[in-house]
Amino acid sequence: MDFGSQNFLFFFLPIIYFVYCAIGIKMRSIVLLLASLYFYASGDSRSILIFLDVLILNYLFGLLLDRCDDPAKRARGVAIVIAANLAILFIFKYLGFFCGTLNSALQSISLRPVGIQQFPIPLGLSFITFQAIAYLVDIYREDIRAERNFFKFSLAFAMFSKITAGPIVRMHQIEEQIAQPVVTLDDFVGGAKRIIIGLGKKLIIADTIAKVADQIFSIPSFELTTPVAWLGIICYTLQLYFDFSGYTDMAIGIGRLFGYRLPENFDYPYTAKSLTEFWRRWHLSLSTWFRDYLYIPLSYALMTDKIRQKISEGTYKTNYRALLSIVVVFTLCGLWHGSNWNFVIWGMLHGIILALESWKLGKIMKKWWAPFSHLYLLSVIMISWVFFRIPELGRALYFIKALTGFGHAGFTSDQLRSYVTIELLLVLGIATIASIPIAKGAKHLLKIIISRFFSEESTQLQFIGMAEAFMLAAVFVASMQSVMGTASKPFIYAQF
Amino acid sequence: MTTIEKLNAIFCQVFDDDSxxxxxxxxxxxxxxxxxxxxxxxxxxxxxxxxxxxxxxxxVSFKNVGDLLKRIESKIS
Structure with missing residues (x-):
């Protein structure tokens, strides 16, 4: 069941919400948990048992870890359960990739390949595993206590609004709301607005642009001209952001309807002026996870006494080990997105550029003219998205060749006409404007205009409220046309 | 030298900025x-x-310099 489907919007969500509001507070968590399990099973019925196993494993070990006072046993325990979680993820997500790579190596030295049993990856497993690791490490670091109530524990993991593709929630961000599931009119209004915005981003913008992006990315390499390649990558860059942030808006909006405040995941990433800044604005729940649970512990562990001494004396100006940690962490971040070399390359590329920015490039960039920094960031992002979008390395490199003007088909812009329609230009225009934080400025401008006609502040506010309601209604109606028409494309991040 | 002065000197050294x-x-x-x-x-x-x-x-828990300072002082006292 997809957030953009008729079944979800017209049946599942309203029915569950009605029951949720009608019953007493004590029963709400159970209703939401059952609804979430139904949502999970409807999306991936084969994996519900695996999902429950993961929940039970982490619930029991969380309790054990919490009770244990011996530091050595705690350290061993947390390492074993993290390894168990990663092993489950490995079996379902990476075994095929691992065996495939191993087999090509074996074949190259004329040995018999290993047989592979490929399992389908359970819905949301990458997100659940990361949430589980955060939960266990937080108990280990004594930041939180283990949740004793199995239903509440399970709800923190299973809540349907975030199970498919995050945000990755940490227990302390959600435990209070699970204990006190209060719904207010403010939450309802705020949640509904956010859902409409998310629907609009996904159905009106991302899905429209996706059609052109899909067409261009399926053009045979030797026919791809430079202008068409650029149109393709611009479309995909905007599609990915509006698809994922649209999904996240809906996840946060649905959470809010039920009285939950899920963490934000985006902060206008394409307005960044460096890749470092980009990662402070893109998929925040993932980037902060990597920072807190992998990067800082890893780079700290690599600081030997000798290096510590050098740092304290100020003679270790460039921390090479920390730079290497960045590359390792981002390569793993790439691998988290999918079990294929293209994601590894995408992650490693980001890691190397981030390390360069931390090393010397960042200081040089501070002297750059701001539009030039934006241009740099957008070029880095768009070129690296090519690896994110195209699984085959050869095709991806060819696409980059076409972008840089070295493709076989050259610069001719004749083919461009068959893709550029008024609809596409309009949606690309809206998408570009919506990628920058313009809403506040527009509200302020509207207020200035209205204040010329009406002096009373309450009347001004009424007008602004009406304008906002009108806009949301328009977005809602346009989105509904998509919902009622052809089936929407699945969310990109749901496959990770 | 107070703790904050000593910490300030470390900041200047690590971030290579005396100001x-x-x-x-x-x-x-x-x-x-x-x-x-x-x-x-x-x-x-x-x-x-x-x-x-x-x-x-x-x-990963320090929210600001005050937080860091408090932890340092509690450890050296």
């Missing part, structure tokens, strides 16, 4: 170059120069 003047409310946003990478350098420099050691939990 840094830290206060309790100073956060990573106020200091050029204070990111995840230099955070590790800063923590290691603080540990070595004050002769203390932070726990895993403390490594």
């Amino acid at each position: 840094i003047q830290i206060e309790n409310e100073t956060t990573a946003n106020d200091i050029d170059g204070w990111d995840s990478l230099s955070h590790v350098n800063l923590i290691v420099a603080v540990e070595t120069q004050f002769g203390i050691k932070f726990s895993q939990k403390e490594l």
Whole structure:
């Protein structure tokens, strides 16, 4: 069941919400948990048992870890359960990739390949595993206590609004709301607005642009001209952001309807002026996870006494080990997105550029003219998205060749006409404007205009409220046309 | 030299900027170059120069300079 489907919007969500509001507070968590399990099973019925196993494993070990006072046993325990979680993820997500790579190596030295049993990856497993690791490490670091109530524990993991593709929630961000599931009119209004915005981003913008992006990315390499390649990558860059942030808006909006405040995941990433800044604005729940649970512990562990001494004396100006940690962490971040070399390359590329920015490039960039920094960031992002979008390395490199003007088909812009329609230009225009934080400025401008006609502040506010309601209604109606028409494309991040 | 003065000197050295003047409310946003990478350098420099050691939990828990200062003072006292 997809957030953009008729079944979800017209049946599942309203029915569950009605029951949720009608019953007493004590029963709400159970209703939401059952609804979430139904949502999970409807999306991936084969994996519900695996999902429950993961929940039970982490619930029991969380309790054990919490009770244990011996530091050595705690350290061993947390390492074993993290390894168990990663092993489950490995079996379902990476075994095929691992065996495939191993087999090509074996074949190259004329040995018999290993047989592979490929399992389908359970819905949301990458997100659940990361949430589980955060939960266990937080108990280990004594930041939180283990949740004793199995239903509440399970709800923190299973809540349907975030199970498919995050945000990755940490227990302390959600435990209070699970204990006190209060719904207010403010939450309802705020949640509904956010859902409409998310629907609009996904159905009106991302899905429209996706059609052109899909067409261009399926053009045979030797026919791809430079202008068409650029149109393709611009479309995909905007599609990915509006698809994922649209999904996240809906996840946060649905959470809010039920009285939950899920963490934000985006902060206008394409307005960044460096890749470092980009990662402070893109998929925040993932980037902060990597920072807190992998990067800082890893780079700290690599600081030997000798290096510590050098740092304290100020003679270790460039921390090479920390730079290497960045590359390792981002390569793993790439691998988290999918079990294929293209994601590894995408992650490693980001890691190397981030390390360069931390090393010397960042200081040089501070002297750059701001539009030039934006241009740099957008070029880095768009070129690296090519690896994110195209699984085959050869095709991806060819696409980059076409972008840089070295493709076989050259610069001719004749083919461009068959893709550029008024609809596409309009949606690309809206998408570009919506990628920058313009809403506040527009509200302020509207207020200035209205204040010329009406002096009373309450009347001004009424007008602004009406304008906002009108806009949301328009977005809602346009989105509904998509919902009622052809089936929407699945969310990109749901496959990770 | 007070603890904050000593800490200020470490900040100047780690971030290679003698004009840094830290206060309790100073956060990573106020200091050029204070990111995840230099955070590790800063923590290691603080540990070595004050002769203390932070726990895993403390490594990622400092919200501002005041927080860091409190932890240092509680460890050296």
